Amino acid sequence: MRPLKILATLALFSLLSACSWFGGDKVAPDVPEQQLYDEALSALEADNYGLAVEKLQLLEARYPFGRYSEQAQLELIYAYFRNYEPESARAAADRFIRLHPNHDNIDYAYYLKGLTAFEEDRSFFEKYLPIDVSQRDPGAALESFESFSTLLNRYPQSEYAPDAQKRMQYLKNRLATHEIHVASYYMRRQAWVAAANRGRYVVENLQETPAVPDALAIMAEAYTELNMHDLAKNALEVLQLNYPEYQIRPFKQDSATLMQAASFGLFGGAEPAEPARPTPAADRLRAEAQDRADAEEQANKRSLFSRMTFGVFDDEDAAE
DSSP states (O other), rough: HHHHHHHHHHHHHHHHHHHHHHTOOOOOOOOOHHHHHHHHHHHHHOOOOHHHHHHHHHHHHOOOSSHHHHHHHHHHHHHHHHHTTTHHHHHHHHHHHHHOTTTTTHHHHHHHHHHHHHHHHHOOOHHSSSSOGGSSSHHHHHHHHHHHHHHHHOTTTTTTHHHHHHHHHHHHHHHHHHHHHHHHHHHTTTOOOHHHHHHHHHHHHOOSSSTTHHHHHHHHHHHHHTHHHHHHHHHHHHHHEEEEEEEEOOOSSOOOOOOHHTTTTSSSSOOOOOOOOOHHHHHHHHHHHHHHHHHHHHHHHHHHHHHTTTTTHHHHHHHH
């Protein structure tokens, strides 16, 4: 019995020594806080964000109450963001905001949180291809808008406020366009109440966006279908007063014909027109200036021809 115990003990020691031989539990050597922080900054400056994340995580784990701990948490948010780890970046930003609500650079945490969601909403293909973002889930865009809104409300004098405000305008247009896309879907499905509510939300909450005239047109059409003629008339009057050049087109789907039903909507019927976008004022003025230039050029050509022919054909041209 005793030799068996001796053999078991020897086997256990041999297994433990084998683990140490093959590097089972390697303990990283102690690195001073200043050195870790400098290495993390060097990695950030070299755009080596994966290494920066590793160094900053190690710095926070070994020196949670050190003099660089708070700054390391901020740098970690940025490193996660540049290393394309949006979930980790948002979690790190939320953690910093929760732990340091009165920090001098807390506006930077809100800005990075909004910027992370902003870039997450913009896919790689959207940057280089004409993809309609209105059909995509606006969850990241809404989260980005809320973070930027908090930044502007709490810290309006922040150095990041101007850029956040510009991005919020883009996000407002993005969210309004998505609401119009959903409202158009409800109109095609004859869900008049849901469509009118979507349009009213755009008019009330997303003003000064290009989607407002579409929202008013949807409200007018949906309220007409609901026999709420007073509300339809009000929406139509506001639309015509503020957007006189807007071309009103139906958003609803016509009743399916026999051919359309047999071909599952492929043939025999026309799809409702896409939402009409109003012509921007700058484009309208540019087009008017071009028309005037063309008219002046044409007039100059006619006057030159008239001089060359001594006005013989002026009466014939006027008659034509």
